Amino acid sequence: MRTNLTIRARKSCPVPIRTARWLPFTLGHSCMSTRSAALLLLGILMLCQAARVPAQSRASSATTRPRDLLAELKPLPNDLARYQYLLTITSTGENTTARQLLASVEDQLGLYDGAITAFPFDNRIVPPPKIPLPTPVDWRAENAVAAIAAQANRHRIVMINEAHHDAHTRELTLLLLPKLYAEGFRYLAIEALGSTDPGLMKRGYAINGSGSEYLHEPVYGEIVRQAIRIGYILVPYDSDAPTASGREAGQARNIYRQVFAKDPRAKLLVHAGYAHIDKAPGNLGDNVQPMAVQLARLAGVEPLSINQTQFRDIAPGKPDPGAYGVLVERFHPLQPTVLRNRQSGALWSSDPARHDISVILPSAGTDSRPHWLSLDGKRQPRLVNTDLCHAHIPCIVEAHYADEPDTATAADRYTFLHDDEQNMLYLYPGRYRVRAVDAKGQTLGSRTLLVDEH
Incomplete structure (x- = not known):
């Protein structure tokens, strides 16, 4: 069609x-x-x-x-x-x-x-025009983490998508990890993971060779780190097939082989990009069956599909004339948000044929370090500046957990493009090694940092 x-x-x-x-x-x-x-x-x-x-x-x-x-x-x-x-x-x-x-x-x-x-x-797909946007008269806003966790207990596969250049679309998965583990989920399939890091589970954190460069982003690294700490078995599943249809089929087979072929009653969380989680074809091409469709067929399990790439900020500080702007104006989300029907109790989806739940992310704001980086208040801001760069600009200033090497994904990082600047790193309580590094990978300076409990 x-x-x-x-x-x-x-x-x-x-x-x-x-x-x-x-x-x-x-x-x-x-x-x-x-x-x-x-x-x-x-x-x-x-x-x-x-x-x-x-x-x-x-x-x-x-x-x-x-x-x-x-x-x-x-x-x-x-x-x-x-x-x-x-x-x-x-x-x-x-x-x-x-x-x-x-x-x-x-x-x-x-x-x-x-x-x-x-x-x-x-690249936010426009909602189908036949489905009107919700209004507060019929729908109420709820915390997405709590609502999805409650919905997940009736499913054995939960899929959440991300926009690969927007780390805000990783916050929800990170916050859901302990909630879904409590519901019996034991496997986490991550698209960015590679299959060439056999020491990952024992080591407990991603390093430069753990997968694609997406894992260099600190929130993605925290998903890996916390999932292992909680007790998840991590599943790398991407396929390097040269066609879109081949890649979707390869992803589904890889997940099935590593999870359901060995553990038929497994409960699985999948973190994937964009339309891989679609439950019907169309967004990847009319003749391409998405990974979610093919995995459901292989495992005999219908996934709970959660789309959070459609309603997100793409122009910080500027008005959004599209559907996202309308929903933000109507529901004022301050955290990842879902909408529940006031009469039926059903959660809203902008495209029910492909996704079960649509998530609305709050506006990114105008700060270069957005407030969502506190991760629901669990991380604290700490001031950093260019002093450690010693006039070598641009320079990355990053915080590593004290017991992890420089090759590990940083707990947080910020890149200074001009001298005599300052900004914030957001960090959990603990001990850190803060270092500055240049474009050659050379350490320019370092110091220790202790972040106390609130």
Whole structure:
């Protein structure tokens, strides 16, 4: 079935969603490790350009070999080096692939507002027009963590999605970990995990080689760290199949083989990107069966699918003219929020065929370090500045747990782009080693930090 919905490109032509709706999702998954994703996106961009380029010039454009940014980024020593490299590319003109990669790297560097702004598409899928947006007359706002935990006790698979360049979409999964464990969930499948880190479970935290670069982002690292501490068995499941349909099938098989083939009564939490959690095709292409559909078929278990990528802030400090802005104005969310029908008690979904629950995230605000980083008040802000950088700018200032090495995912980090600046790191109570590091990976300075209980 065709649809007229579009993904709105901020500075490029709109792409029909039936052609391109899955593209940001595919690239977003493994932007630093899957070359085919970048090539597929470039193919769509060539379609965009074809609408503007005279016919006689299209042949030469079509034969131009796409730039392999992933190969260019691979040998660089750290996230800051990748950031600087991508800046040089994006500053020379419009390069949508580079801007997507830049947004992901900014997210990993703790530059959360910059990551949201840098992403070149508004890739929030527009709600189906036949489903009206809720109003406070019929719906009430509730804390998403409590509501989802209560709903999960009737399910054996819970799936939550994320936008890979927006760490705010990881807060909900992190807060749900202890709640779902109490409901009997023992497996956590994480898309960003690789299968080449056999020491992960014993070690207890992610390191540089644990998976994709998404795991360099501190909140993602905290999901891994706390899940292991609580008692979850972590399941890497991504597939490197070269096609969208092959990748979805591979993901489903990998999860089934590692979980339900061995433990048929298992209860599983899945943290995945975008439309992998859809319970019906469409958002990945009309002929692509999402991972959730295929896993349900293999395991004989219908998942509880939770979408939190649709209603989130993409322009901090600016009005949102779309559905997200309407819902924020009506319900004023201050935390991940769901809506419950006042009469039936059902939780709202903007697209019931694909998702069971829609989550509304609060506005990001205008601070470079958004307040949601307190993680429901469990982390405390601590002031850091450029003193440890010793005039080497830009520089990352990051806090590591005192008993973890520099190669571990930081507890929090922020990247200073100018000298004589200060900002906040958000940290749980405990002992930390705060260090500054440059684009070569060299430590510029370090100190210890104790964060007391409230």
